Amino acid sequence: MHDHHTQLTGGYRRADGLPVPTLRNARTVEGHLVDVHIADGRVTDVVAARGAPVSAGDLDLTxxxxxxxxxxxxxxxxxxxxxxxxxxPMGDLGxxxxxxxxxxPQLTVDDIARRARRAALRALSNGTTALRSHVxxxxxxxxxxxxxxxxxxxxxxxxxxxxQLVALVPHGVGDDAVHAALDLGVDLVGGHPHQTPDPAGNLRRLLGLAEERGVGVDMHTDERLDPTMLTLEQLAHAxxxxPASMPVTAGHCVSLGTAAPDVVARVTAAVAAAGIGVVTLPITNLYLQGRDHPAATPRGLTAVRALLDAGVTLAGGAxxxxxxxxxxxxxxxLETAMLLVTAAxxxxxxxxxxxTGSAREVMSLPPAGPEAGAQADLLAIRATGLEDAIAAAPPDRFVLHRGRLVASGRSERSTIAGLVE
Incomplete structure (x- = not known):
């Protein structure tokens, strides 16, 4: 991907973020050609494309x-x-x-920051304009x-x-470190109770810290193929x-995908009643889970369809x-979306x-997209439709964050003369 950038510290670069007043000749998922007007970081109007000349500063999305x-x-x-x-070594979660x-022990602040910048900018160049990271x-x-x-x-x-940042608190790290992380600007409390000697006690401890500070939580939850490991249900009741000002997210929830139908129904009802957002993570859990099941290997995903049917906000992450x-x-x-189609x-x-929308809901972000009144966080991709975009993931893209062009990419291909795709 090639992006329009100015210099950023450490040799990394960021976009100029030039505002784009109008997107011309764009195709919607429904197949309509539209012009999209943007002001102050929001979409102000979406109208049928008129074929008008593209003015300076506008973006032609033919x-x-x-x-x-x-x-x-x-x-x-x-x-x-x-x-x-x-x-x-290639292996399982352990x-x-x-x-x-x-x-x-070898990690330094500069080393971590260097890799984190690269990863964040790579996601941005592919179209991701909001990201929640555990640390x-x-x-x-x-x-x-x-x-x-x-x-x-x-x-x-x-x-x-x-x-957004989540403090991922391992068993054995004390409360003082959690408070210090929140003081430094971390947004949420997180952890992985199922990996501790006392899952229920560890969950209570982390929730207590969040309540003390008045912040939300984002928990790694039941990342095992074990139908008896259901701290998700404990989380829902707790x-x-x-209040809505303390949002709750549960990631992975792999065990729920192995539970009996009546248990799934009971747990998903509790999750929906508690307003918990669930994040399923296909690429990592397909890689890590099920290695000890050589036949009829489980998929390592949560109970996606049951959660959707229960009205739970279900997001997908990498x-x-x-x-x-x-x-x-x-x-x-688009890699995550493709795996949700094929594996889930x-x-x-x-x-x-x-x-997109569900991920933003889980992250307590305002709605975005090509609709009047929405935040102008937009991805334009050279594709004939949504299925084509997910399947082919073309590199030809424009990325807008709050109405400003922050990344773009294009591809060049050639074949032997006379051969046309």
Whole structure:
């Protein structure tokens, strides 16, 4: 992807963010050709394309499909792109955790920030204009190295994308470190109770810290193929009366995908009643889960259809990108959407909503997209329709954040003379 940039510290670059008053000749998902007018970061009007000349500053989107820009509801910028320096063994969740823990003593704030910038800008160039990242509180004398790095990156990229941070609190890291992370600007409390000796007690501890500070939570929840591990249900009952100002998100929820139908119905009803947003993470959980099931290998996803049918806000995320937890990944929401279609049997419309509108809802962000009144976070991609965009993920893209052009990309292809696709 090629992007329009000015220099940013550390050799990284950010977009000029020039405002675009009108998008001309764009195609909607419904197949209409439209002109989209933008002012003060919002879409003011969407009208039938008139074929008027493209004025200076406007963007001609002839041949492009206009979509809501993706949001990434579950990333790990502190770990991203570390695979090549760690060279971990391929394996399950336990092996990934061991590889990462062995590497963490070598991490510096600058190292983490360097990789995190690259990962965030890669996502931006692919169309993601909002991103929520978990950041590990590290064991040892300086548990806030990752926090300081990601707070720095968030500030540096604030004019091109919205970044939220979640303190990922391992078992054994004390409350003082959590408070210090929140004091540094982390937005939410998180953790992985199912990985601790006392899942219920650990969950109560983390929720208590969030309540003390009046912030929301985003929990790694039941990332196991174990139908008896259902801290999701405990979470739902514990936060049922929390105010909207303290949003609650549960990521992974893999165990729910293995539970019996009556249990799934009971848990999804509780989740819906509590207003919890759920994030399913196909690429990492398809990689990590099920390695000890050589026959009829489970998919490692949550109960997607049951959650949707219960009215739960279900988002899709990429999770890990090229680190010990997942050696693959393109930082492209269209990759996530494709996996939701193929592995979770969602429709293309459902899958794309999971990485756009539903992801923004989980992140408590205002609605965005090519509709009057919505925030002008938009992705224009050279595709004939939504299915084509998800299937082919063309690199020809324009990315707008609050009505400003923040990234663009184009491809060039050639074949032997006379051969035409």
């Amino acid at each position: 041949g492009y499909l206009l979509l809501t820009a993706p949001a990434e509801p579950h990333a790990h910028l502190d770990k991203a792109l570390s695979f090549d320096e760690i060279r971990p 092996a990934a955790i061991a590889a990462w823990e062995a590497h963490t 590990n509180l590290l064991r040892g004398d300086d548990p806030l190295r990752g926090v300081r790095a990601l707070v720095r990156v968030r500030a540096e990229l604030a004019d091109v994308m919205d970044i 936060v049922r009366d929390w 999770d890990n990108v090229r680190d010990p937890y997942n050696p693959m990944g393109r930082s492209d929401a 049997h969602m429709t293309p419309v459902e899958a794309y909503r999971a990485v």
